[in-house]
Amino acid sequence: MSDASYRDAIFSTPLDRVARFSFDEQVVACFPDMIRRSVPGYGQILGMLGLIAARHLRHGAHVYDLGCSLGAASLALAGQLPPDAFRLTAVDISPAMVERARETLATECPEHAIEVIEGDIRTLDYRPSGLVILNFTLQFLPPEDREALLTRLYAALEPGGVLVLSEKVVDPDERDNAWRVERYHDFKRANGYSELEISQKRTALENVLVPDTLEAHHARLARAGFPRSLTWFQYLNFASLIAFKEA
Numbered sequence: 001m002s003d004a005s006y007r008d009a010i011f012s013t014p015l016d017r018v019a020r021f022s023f024d025e026q027v028v029a030c031f032p033d034m035i036r037r038s039v040p041g042y043g044q045i046l047g048m049l050g051l052i053a054a055r056h057l058r059h060g061a062h063v064y065d066l067g068c069s070l071g072a073a074s075l076a077l078a079g080q081l082p083p084d085a086f087r088l089t090a091v092d093i094s095p096a097m098v099e100r101a102r103e104t105l106a107t108e109c110p111e112h113a114i115e116v117i118e119g120d121i122r123t124l125d126y127r128p129s130g131l132v133i134l135n136f137t138l139q140f141l142p143p144e145d146r147e148a149l150l151t152r153l154y155a156a157l158e159p160g161g162v163l164v165l166s167e168k169v170v171d172p173d174e175r176d177n178a179w180r181v182e183r184y185h186d187f188k189r190a191n192g193y194s195e196l197e198i199s200q201k202r203t204a205l206e207n208v209l210v211p212d213t214l215e216a217h218h219a220r221l222a223r224a225g226f227p228r229s230l231t232w233f234q235y236l237n238f239a240s241l242i243a244f245k246e247a
């Protein structure tokens with residue numbers, strides 16, 4: 001997938017006006033490089049999805065990859081589980097993402113039953129599923145729409161089903177939060193991003209990516225119906241949670 005990807009240089013030159021970040025063709029063209037250089041632990045999280053599925057997924061159960069972008073989470077599952085282990089629906093609202101994800105998944109894992117659909121995950125009709133993946137997607141929904149989606153996903157999960165939720169997070173302690181964000185910017189610099197790129201992207205993401213605290217995530221998952229959730233991964237201000245439906 002990354003073979004056809006360009007290096008992310010979107011925010012490398014000064015922009016008169018930094019537009020709101022959007023998942024358009026320009027982002028699609030460099031997305032694998034952008035997300036790998038911008039999300040600490042991204043590869044490790046993808047690597048765990050197959051192991052989580054192997055432990056929690058009933059053979060042949062349905063999986064959703066919501067806000068799939070180029071299908072990296074679906075691809076990770078297909079790389080780790082045989083074709084008869086699951087069926088999967090990957091969904092994204094960006095036509096440019098969906099087009100590329102379709103091509104990639106058809107080429108890379110033709111044996112697996114994976115469909116890619118263009119749609120809004122807030123209004124989709126969900127079928128009974130064993131695993132739902134929200135890998136850095138919920139953070140892009142308006143905060144007021146998040147609980148309703150999780151409530152619908154809880155209802156769609158089969159007994160024993162699990163939801164994996166990866167997010168950029170904020171720390172409620174101002175000093176701790178500042179430390180994490182500063183080290184995150186160091187992480188970006190170490191990955192080749194300039195001060196200009198870091199600051200212009202930050203502006204572009206304002207009010208587009210609205211992060212919650214881990215506490216807010218766990219409380220919201222509980223209100224949505226999940227009796228238990230835990231944070232299984234954290235790297236600076238990026239985390240992944242798993243929420244369980246009772247068996």
Ligand SMILES: C[S@@+](CC[C@H](N)C(=O)[O-])C[C@H]1O[C@@H](n2cnc3c(N)ncnc32)[C@H](O)[C@@H]1O
Nearest residue numbers: 023067068069072092093094120121135136140
């Ligand atoms: C950071 S990317 C997700 C990365 C991807 N899950 C991965 O693991 O590589 C967020 C994605 O969510 C999608 N998205 C945002 N709002 C959405 C919505 N309401 N319905 C469906 N997809 C949405 C965006 O188009 C974008 O592709």
Ligand SMILES: O=C(O)C(=O)C[C@]1(C(=O)O)C=C[C@@H](O)C=C1
Nearest residue numbers: 034035038039136168201205209
């Ligand atoms: O670059 C940042 O500051 C990010 O928050 C990274 C992040 C994300 O968390 O989704 C933001 C937008 C792109 O989708 C890729 C990664």
